[in-house]
Amino acid sequence: MTEKSLTSGFLSVAPIASFMSLLSPYTPFFDWLLKWGQVLGALGSLILSVLLVWLYRQQYNLLKIEQTPSIEISDWEMNGDEITLYLSNFGEGLAKNLRLRTMVEFPTEADVNMVSDSRNRDSIEVFTVEHNIHRYEEGEKLRERDIIGTERKVEFRGKPPFPDPSGQGYGDFQSGVGESFREEFYEFCFWIDVVYETEFNEEKTEPMTVPGRWFEIEPKEGKKLFETRPNEITYEYIFNKSAFASSRPDK
Known part of the structure; x- marks a missing residue:
């Protein structure tokens, strides 16, 4: 190099x-x-x-x-054990799986003041049961149990359920209240709600009985009614014979 x-x-x-x-x-x-x-x-x-x-x-x-629905009860009427509801959806989303939920409060002691907001919660039993309701069009029952957004005054029908004092769900007021009379329960409070779900599977409720109803009948009269005219013990009968209930129980 x-x-x-x-x-x-x-x-x-x-x-x-x-x-x-x-x-x-x-x-x-x-x-x-x-x-x-x-x-x-x-x-x-x-x-x-x-x-x-x-x-x-x-x-x-x-x-x-x-997409949240907003159900309002525009009107309702009763016929025996059946209720007809006219529902409106003021929201945008679908309200599905509509049903009626009955909450019943039974006294477990004789001295419970059922019409007092300060009643002893340890002296009552609270049960809830549900029944489906269905759409009707021109008097015909449909399979649908939903209502889309912006629909107004859609007709639904159903029978509100009623549990006996042990919590067993019965088909309607006639059988449930009748069983309660048979078991010697002649006083109770009840609340009925319209229950539905959103498209996001969130449960919502709209009260139908506001603030609720309190029913009481004398034992002798209740026993006679159950034994001689049981078909009269319907939701319409109980509602008309009841007064406003106290505050709703927490459950």
Whole structure:
């Protein structure tokens, strides 16, 4: 190799070595930047993921609000044990699986004041039972049990259920209240709600009996009614013979 070529090679390598020597004092800084750059990158990905989850939940909650039904009872009437409801949906979403829920409060002691808001909660039993209701059009029963948004005064019919004092669900008031009389329970409070679900499977209720009803009959009269005219013990009879109930029990 000639002297010229060696000199040329030396000159080509020297600037690089000189540059690296200039950077050597900053090597710890570049190592720190590389290390924390990876950490910051991971942290940024985590923050981005959290932000995306938050945005998704915000959109989901907004969609739920926009698609939430709002059922109101425009009117209702009764005929024996059957109730006819005219329901309106003032929301945008579908209300499905409509049904009637009856909550009944029985006294477990003779001296319980059932019409007092301060009645002893340890001296009562509370039971709830449900029955489906169905749409009707021109007097014909349909299979549908839902109502879409913006529909008004849609006819539904059904029989509110009634449990006996042990909590056993019966088909209607006539059989349930009759069984209660047979077991010598002649006083109770009851509340009836229209129950439905949203498209997001959230349960909602709309009270039908506000604030509820309190029923009491003299034991001798109740026993005679059950033994001689049991067919008269219907929801219509109980409702007409009852007064406003006290506050709804918590259950």
